[in-house]
Every structure is written in C-alpha cells, then in structure tokens.
Amino acid sequence: MRKTILKHFFAVGLFTVVLLIWAAPVVAAGLTESEIQDLVFIREEEKLARDVYDALRLYWGSRVFSNIELSEQTHMDAIKGLLDRYGIPDPAEGRGYGEFANTELQDLYDTLVARGSRSLVEAYRVGILIEETDIRDLQEAMDRSVHVDIKTVYGNLLRGSQNHLKAFSSHLGAQGILIE
Ligand SMILES: [Fe+2]
Structure with a gap:
C-alpha cells in the first residue's frame, strides 16, 4: 500500500x-501564443526585407537599397531584442542571407529577387510590395499584442516602413512611372 x-x-x-x-x-x-508567433514571423519578415534589398543593391547598385538595407538590419535587431527578452528561440539563428526557416518567406524571397532583377523599375516595385506588406502585418501584430514594449517596437518599425515606402515610391516616380 x-x-x-x-x-x-x-x-x-x-x-x-x-x-x-x-x-x-x-x-x-x-506572452500570448499569437504574440510569440508574430515576433517569430516578423523577425524573419524583416530579414526578408534586408536580404532582398541586399540582393537588389548588388544587382542594381542603387543607393536606396543600401540605405534601407541598413535600416532593415536595425528592425531585425529590435525584434531580436524582444525575442531575447522573452526567451523565444530566434528563427534566423545560423541562417545566412537568403535563407529562411519559414518556407513561405523562403519562396517569397526567391520570387521577389527574381522579379527585382528583371529591371530597376521592377526592383522598386518589389520594394513597394515589401513595405506595404510589412505595414499591414505590423499593424495587425500591433493590434493583437497586449504588451506595451512590443507595441512600441512595432510602432517604430511601422514608421520606418512608411518612410521606406515613400522612398521607393519617389524612386519609381523618378523613373516616370505613375504609382497606382
Ligand atoms: Fe522596411
């Protein structure tokens, strides 16, 4: 017994x-499960922006890509800071440029680099598409988050993306292309 x-x-x-x-x-x-998922996703989404601009910078030598690439690195670092603070494993750990844990982002990277290498106009359009997507995803993640520190970082990244969008739009405009 x-x-x-x-x-x-x-x-x-x-x-x-x-x-x-x-x-x-x-x-x-x-954190909530959705906050964790959003941080993991956005860490790689910012990496996608940095890595695509890095590839397009090498392809076209346009300064707008190198400037914004540096800014995307700071966005990646800001999310890494949150991952570390909350003890969440980093999906970008050990992954080089153009390598992603998320298979959808991997496919998107390959597609966007191929598209952006067709012409400089297409490269600027890729920049616009990335920034518009980032803005939407950051706004949604911000709405889902209940933590002030996370919301603040998302807000900073959002303002960065809005500036990047303006920069790509004006470069596209300078090519004589009207933005829809
Ligand atoms: Fe950006």
Missing part, C-alpha cells in the same frame, strides 16, 4: 516536472 502511494506521488511529481519544463518558455515569456 505504502509503495503504491509512493509510486503515485513519484508519478505525479514526475508529471509536474515534465509539465513545468514544457510550459516554462511560455510561462517565462508571459
């Missing part, structure tokens, strides 16, 4: 330890 009780306590104890270890990152983070 006593052995059975001990076994029972041992089993419950083991179960509790396993549960605590499993739940630890979420408990430590104190």
Whole structure:
C-alpha cells in the first residue's frame, strides 16, 4: 500500500516536472501564443526585407537599397531584442542571407529577387510590395499584442516602413512611372 502511494506521488511529481519544463518558455515569456508567433514571423519578415534589398543593391547598385538595407538590419535587431527578452528561440539563428526557416518567406524571397532583377523599375516595385506588406502585418501584430514594449517596437518599425515606402515610391516616380 505504502509503495503504491509512493509510486503515485513519484508519478505525479514526475508529471509536474515534465509539465513545468514544457510550459516554462511560455510561462517565462508571459506572452500570448499569437504574440510569440508574430515576433517569430516578423523577425524573419524583416530579414526578408534586408536580404532582398541586399540582393537588389548588388544587382542594381542603387543607393536606396543600401540605405534601407541598413535600416532593415536595425528592425531585425529590435525584434531580436524582444525575442531575447522573452526567451523565444530566434528563427534566423545560423541562417545566412537568403535563407529562411519559414518556407513561405523562403519562396517569397526567391520570387521577389527574381522579379527585382528583371529591371530597376521592377526592383522598386518589389520594394513597394515589401513595405506595404510589412505595414499591414505590423499593424495587425500591433493590434493583437497586449504588451506595451512590443507595441512600441512595432510602432517604430511601422514608421520606418512608411518612410521606406515613400522612398521607393519617389524612386519609381523618378523613373516616370505613375504609382497606382
Ligand atoms: Fe522596411
């Protein structure tokens, strides 16, 4: 009888330890599941912007790409800071330029670099598409987040993206292209 009780306590104890270890990152983070998913996604979405502009900078030598690439690096760093603060693994860890954990972003990177290499006009259009997508995704993630520090970072990135959008739009305009 006593052995059975001990076994029972041992089993419950083991179960509790396993549960605590499993739940630890979420408990430590104190974030909702959607906040975690958004941070992981946006970390790679900012990487996609940086990496596409890096490829297009090498292709066209246009300064707008190198300037905005530097800004995207600061966006990536800002999200990395949040991942570290909340103990969330970094999806970009160990991945070089043009390499993504998220397969949709991998496909998008390949598509956008191919499109942007067709002409300088297409390259600027790719920039506009990336920034418009970032603005939409950041606004949605901001609405879903309940943490002020996360919302503040998203807000800063959003303003950056709005500036990038203006820059690409004016470069496209300078090519004599009307923006729809
Ligand atoms: Fe951007």
